[in-house]
Amino acid sequence: MKRVVFLAGVGAGYxxxxxxxxxxxxKFKVWATDVWxxxxxxxxVQExxxxxxxFAxxxxAALWEKAVDTASGAMSGSTTKYDADEIVVEPLLDADDANPGRP
Incomplete structure (x- = not known):
């Protein structure tokens, strides 16, 4: 590994x-420009x-839908946990609940 780094440094120095x-x-810049x-x-490139x-x-669109669903779920005021066949709904914590005992 040290040899590769050393050789890269020698090449860059040259x-x-x-x-x-x-x-x-x-010369390389001219060649690269001609190829490009x-x-x-x-x-x-255009294709x-x-x-x-x-693709983007x-x-x-898929990410937008997922973000909207997540935001809607977060804004509903509760989270849903599944325990066997029962659904338990717990309220979201607000700042006061997260820091009990602080004014």
Whole structure:
């Protein structure tokens, strides 16, 4: 593990600390920009961006419904516990109940 960290440090020192390393880094930036701007890559980006947006909308709606249900249950003023076939309803604790003996 120490060897990997050491080698990563040497590589970063070369890229950022030497003129030839900075030239290599500049070449890599140009190559990465060319790849990113390639129409074939952008087709994939747009395709997966659309899929991610659709997924987020579906999950957002589901999360919204779950949040509304949870908030409605919390605002009802009681919690329900199931004990065998009987339903026991207990009131929610408020700040005074949570700290007995404090004014």
């Amino acid at each position: 890229l950022f600390g030497t003129p030839s390393g900075r030239r290599q880094l500049a 701007q390639d129409p074939r890559v952008q087709e994939y 997966y961006e659309g899929k991610a947006t659709e 909308k579906q999950q957002g």
